[in-house]
Amino acid sequence: MRFITGTPLRLAAILVTVFVSVGTNCLADEVDFFTDIAPILQTRCWHCHGEDEQESGLRLDRRVNMLLGGDSGLAAVVPAEPAKSYLIEVVNHVDEDMAMPPDDEKLPQSEIDLLTHWIKEGAKWPGQMEEATREKSDHWSFQPVQLPEIPETAENDLNSNPVDAFLAQRLAEEGLSFSTPADPRSLILRASIVLIGIAPTPEQIETFAHKCSENPERAYAELVERLLASPHFGERWAQHWLDVIRWAETNGSESNMYRKNAWVYRDYVIRAFNEDKPYDQFLREQIAGDVMEQGEATGYLVSGPHVPLATVGQEPSARRQARADRMDEILQTVGASALGLTIGCARCHNHKFDPISITDYYSVSAVFQGIEFGSRFPELPAAHPRNLRGKELQRRIRQKREQLQELGPWEEDWIGFKEVHFTPVETDAVRLTFERQTIRIDELEIFAAEEADKNIALASQGTTVASSQEGSISRFPVENVNDGVFGSDAWIARPPGNSQTKPFVQFTFEQPQQVNRIRLSTNREDFFQTDYLKKLNDMGFGEFQVEARDGEGNWQKVATYQGREQLDQEPSRRSDLLLELHELIQQLRDQGPRPSFLAKFVQPTKTYVLGRGSPENPRNEVFPSGLAELDGELAVEPYAPGPKRRQAFAAWLTQPEHPLTARVAVNRLWHHIFGQGIVSTPSDFGAAGISPTHPELLDWLAAELVLPTTSTISLKPQPWSMKHLIRTMVMSRAFRQSSLPREEGLSKDSDSALLWRFPPKRVEAEVIRDSILQASGVLDSEIGGPSYRIHNVKEKYSQWEVTDNYGPHTWRRMIYQERMRRVDDEMFTAFDFPDCGQVRAKRPVSTTPLQALNLLNSKFVLDQSQRIAERAMRESDGEESLALDRCFELILGRNPSEVERRDALRVVKENSLSLVCRALINSNEFAFLP
Incomplete structure (x- = not known):
């Protein structure tokens, strides 16, 4: 007898009356599903997890559903592995909150033993062993891109641009047509x-x-x-990308710490758009740029908010939770921007709407286990200007050091750490003894004289470390000083106040080494990640003595650290050399390679599915993979190094046949050109998103991105060219038509989604601000570089405050304004400028009184309006009427009508020309795209 799929309950009822009691079966024999297992499932499980009802999305009347599990994403049955089978766990009441059956007593042990034995033997279910373990989704976005035929249209001129052909066909179906062309000014x-x-x-x-x-x-x-x-093209389109990935220059947590030099990633994105970097390469570099000599690109992975480890505390469970949260931020970024999917919804259970399992979520997280939020020196080509300048400065620094070697030990201040240099000495141990009672060191490095960059103090080099037991703090053990990790995991020594013992730390090498340099810091992570924090320059070391043990076991003093300030006051050749040396060090920090917030790399750990999303509930181990629904198996070893995992994932993501990557990309371009995507939920192509208004057009654009077939210029565009797609869209008749309303269009398509006219829309905050600066003639068009400051220099945990958001140093494009999370810039935040805490695939458009108040009364607008008026008067030779016309030209790009001129001149005479400028800046005409 066998089960027929779809009728298990009826057959089970018959079987229960026919077969003998389960308990009479001997476990030494092979378990028979129909006699031993089916009665248990029918009696205990199927009324809640059967054909008619599936609580928690779990069915136990089909083997395939057992293998898949329910909403939790945990497989109810893993053949041959009872320990990994969730069914065995719940019937054993391991977790009382998930005990099954929920309202009854625990199953008899004999029944549990039968279920366990059945699973151990392979969970054989006659009649259902050949069923596919996974059904493919039929959702449109998971299907392959199909290159459609370009529609033939009645109007011959439309055939020159396929975009118009697809749009015209749909318009004709609705009884609509394109509007007349826009005038040249519009x-x-x-x-x-x-x-x-x-x-x-x-x-x-x-x-x-x-x-x-x-x-x-x-x-x-x-x-x-x-x-x-134009070089400004990259600035414009980079901002769209930064919105999606939530890029900002602070971490957004309670401390909201500054991310040092995060702007280098922003500049990478600007360059990528300006250079028309192929989109597939653009994605690959952002995921694995460290192995492609594009280290600045990996700022993408850590662009979202995060809670720094330093603010979490020492509780291991809190640290594990914070790490899981940081990994989730990476997955949200990748999912929203590259895949157009809400992957994060599968963190605690299977995705409610899309074919993304909890196993998928953690398999993708395994790809990025080697990534941590933080800073590093980016990997750049050897010919990069910063690398070349850095090598030149390093050469000059070595020359100064060679001169100082003749004059005895010296100290170097690298802001984030200190260095002590001395004559090379061969030793098997080095000891530092401190004068201060309280000492904190996060990392102490000792360098070999013959290999300048080899840190022989590391525990991984076999070096052991010891310190005085008096004053030691168990939470901050001395082993932290040579574990290779900078930051809050430090060694802290604090002997009692009446103690005569001086804190010391001793390093013992496996064999004698020649050493000549020591480097130490209190929290070097602060140096790598923050610029504007107020901090003590001496780092709390005080004075200390450096000793080396000679071959006879005696300790010899090799240097004494006093603090650079005392040495600088000595009027000597030594002091002059030190001043010159520190000037070179400063130049190297500013002009050479610099630590930047682009992610730091850690050793990947094993990855487990976390039951209910909790790091305290690790389940089955998983390995790096893409989404199973999209054939996400990666050609990489399970425990491959982090870079190889990311390279493999990037290759899977950018393969030409991937159904989502190109669709999501072209839809995002369409959204920013026409104001609404073909899919109006640009970062959600799943079942909870909106279906495309023009599915054939979307597929044609996706195919055209991957392998272009058309061209509006003499040269054939390269594959994955973003500029080619943008050019194709803006050259269309749809883009060039008038935005004026038509009654028949409004009645059938009120939001202009079908593009019977160009949809008018309010411009973004950046456009308003930058256009005002251009009108006044003060816009600084410099491309790239550090962001301009508008905030205070804050204490470590105090809040950011706006101090100057309108002065001359701010007259650059707004993309270069400091991007701080959780801080209102007191001006353009009112125009829906994003906070960067959430994905902003499209910005909301609100209308509030604050907008009008800012465009009338803010210091920025008051200042710029006066400058526009002065410019107009200057360029009109002081003629008031001509100056008024010039203000209209500078702000609105046209001359005033006779009525406008008459009314505005009255305002000028009664008040001022700058007031007219403020009124024009506050007009809908200035703030809306024509």
């Missing part, structure tokens, strides 16, 4: 703001309008190429 305003994020100058508008009167197609094509080639 078109150049629209193209300039969409492509580079800055309104055109009056002169550029006039020139374009003149060229359009002669040859509009050629004039527009030239305009688009000029804008795509």
Whole structure:
């Protein structure tokens, strides 16, 4: 007798009346499913987990569902492995909260033994052994991209751009058509703001309008190429990417600490867009740039918020939870930006809507186990300007050191750490004895004289470390000083106040070594990650003595640390050399390779599925993989090093046949060009997202990104070219049409999703601010570099405060403004500028009184309005009426109408020209894309 899929309950009822009692079966014999197991399941389980009802998404009347498990994502049955089978765990009441059956007493041990024995023998279920263990999703976004036929349209001119052909076909189905072309002024305003994020100058508008009167197609094509080639293109499109990945320069936790030099990743993104870096390469570099000489790109992985380990405390469970939270931030970033999926929803259980299991979640997290939030020196090409400059400065520093060697020991201040140099000495042990009673050292390095960068103090080199027992603190053991980890895990010695013992630390090598340099710090992680913190320059070391043990076991003093400030006051050649040396050190920090918040690398640990998302409930071990639904098996060994895991994942993600990567990318481009994506949920292509308005067009664009077949310029575009797709979209008739409303369009498609007109939309905060600066003539167009400061220099745990958000040092594009989480910039946050705590695939558009107040009364607008008025008067030779016209040109890109001129002149005479400028800046015409 056998079960027929779909009718287990009826057959089980018959079987129960026919077969003998379960308890009479001898476990020494092979367990028979129908006589031994089916009655238990029918009596104990199927009323809650059967055909009619599946509590917690779990079915136990089909073997395949047992293997898959329920919403928890834990397999109820793992053939041959009872210890990994969740069913055995719950019936044994291991966790009383999940004990099964829930309201009854524990199953008799004989029944538990039968279930255990059945699973150990392979969980054989006759009639169901051949069922597929996984059913593929039929959701549209998980299906392969299909290259559709380009529709034939009634209007021949539409065939020149496939985008228009797809749109026109859908419009015709709804009884709609494109609107008339936009006028030249509207078109150049629209193209300039969409492509580079800055309104055109009056002169550029006039020139374009003149060229359009002669040859509009050629004039527009030239305009688009000029804008795509502008260095400001990268600034505009980088900001869109930074919104999605939540990039910011503070960590966003309660301490909200600064992320030192995080801006180098921002500059990488700007360069990538300007260079039209192929999108597949763009993703690969951000995931594994450290092995591609693009170390600046990995800032992507740590762009989200996080809680620093230093603020978590020493409780191991709290540290494990914080680590799990940081890994979740990485998965949220990758999922939202590259895959368009809410992977994070599978952290505690299987995804409620999409085919993403909890096993998938932790398999993907295994890919990134070698990543930790923090800073490092980025891997750059040898010819990179910073590397070249760094080598030159290092050469000059070595020269100064050679000169100082003749004058005895000396000290170097590297801000984040101190170094003590002395004449090379051969020794098997080094000891530091401190004058201060309380000492904190997070890492102490001792360097070999013959190998300048070899730290022989490391425990991994076989070196042992010891210190005085008096004053030792168990939570901060001396072993922390040579574990190779910087930060809060330090050695702290604090002898009692009446103690005569001086704290010391001693390093013993496996064999004698020649040493000549010591480096130490109190919390070098602060140096790597923070710039603006107030901190003590001496780091709390005080004076200390460095001794080396000679071959006869005697300790010989080799150096005494006093503090650089005392040495600088000595009027001698030695003092002069030290000043010159420290000047070179400062130049190296500023001009050479610099530690930047781009992730730091750690040794990957084993990865387990965490039951209910808790690090205290590790389940089955998993290995690096992509999503099972998308054939995510990676060509990498289970315990491969971190870089190889990430390289393999990046290769899986960017394979041309991946159904999500290209679709998500082109939809994001479409969203920023037309104001709404073909899929209006750009970072959720799952079942909870919105279906595409034009699925065939979306697939054509995705296929065109991977392998271009069309071109609007003489050269054929390269595969994965973002500029090619953007060019194709903005060259379309859909983009160039008027935004004016039409009654029939509004009645059938009120939000213009079908693009019967160009959808008007409010521009972003950055566009408003940058265009104001351009109108006044003070916009600094420098590309890249450190962010301009608008906040205070804060104490370690105090709050950031805005101190100057409108002065001359802020007159750069807004993408270069310090990006602080949880801080209102007191001006453009009102215009929905993101806080960077959440993914912002598309920004909300709100209307609030604060917006009008900021554009009328903020110090920035008051200052800039006065500057615009002064510029207009200067360029109009003091003629008030002409200056008024010039203000309209500078701010709105047009001349005033007669009515506007009359009313505005009255305001000028009664008040000031700057007041008119403030009114124009506050107008809808200035804030909306035409």
